Amino acid sequence: MMTLGPRMAAMLLTMVASVALAVGCGHSEGKASNPGSEPTITLGTAVEEPESPASKAAPSEVVPISASDAASAESVSEKPSDEKPAAAAAPVNVATADETRTFKVEGPESAIRVSFDDVDLLKVMNLDPVPADAPERLPKWLKALDGKRIRVRGFMYPPFQDTDIRGFVLARDNQICCFGRTPKEYDLVDIFLRKGATTHYIQNRPFDVVGVFHIKSEIEKYTAMYELEDAVVIEK
DSSP states (O other), rough: OOOOHHHHHHHHHHHHHHHHHHHHHHHHHHHHHHHTHHHHHHHHHHHOOOOOOHHHOHHHHTTTTHHHHHHHHHHHHHHHOOOOOOHSOOOOOOOOSSSSSOOOOOOTEEEEEOOOOTTOOHHHHHOOOOOTHHHHHHOOHHHHHTTTTTEEEEEOOOSSSSSBBOOEEESSSOOOHHHHOOGGGGGGGEEEEOOTTOOOOOOSSOOOEEEEEESSSSTTTTSSSEEEEEEEEOOO
């Protein structure tokens, strides 16, 4: 066996230490030599815009991004939280309605003369189509009619019987009654006659009905949104 002298042993130890140090430094440089992923991840978090082009760019394209570009991206990502859902809160095609309106009072029961034009939501507030919450959106004067005795003129929608009729639908015009025009919810009024009163089928001619006016709280498409109770028919 060869015996190493002190000088040779020292040189050998120095060489081993140098190799170990070189291997260790190479490992450390291997960690630091991956600059690509860190900028991409960092920019995506700061901008909070995963679908933006900056977050999908190659490392060489991501690194040069400026601070002003990052600030612009942040403002874009924060903008939706500041916006108010105005479109969802307001119905489509709605105009401001008059808050007051004057009506005539006539007849022995001092009923308020109201026409179908007065309760036409397209004419009153340009509301089309009629949403389910339309009763909440009506102008003050129309809400104030609820519970008042009114007098309205229209046509009888064909009932299921010709005599002893205790209730029927009053239509705006005879096109709805006879020619199949699809009515709007404000083109119809459900009529409930006074207790003990009846009427017969009045065909193809207009007549007046007097009764207590109500606005339904729930509206169904193609059905009346108004009704008259304690009503009487006036054939004149």
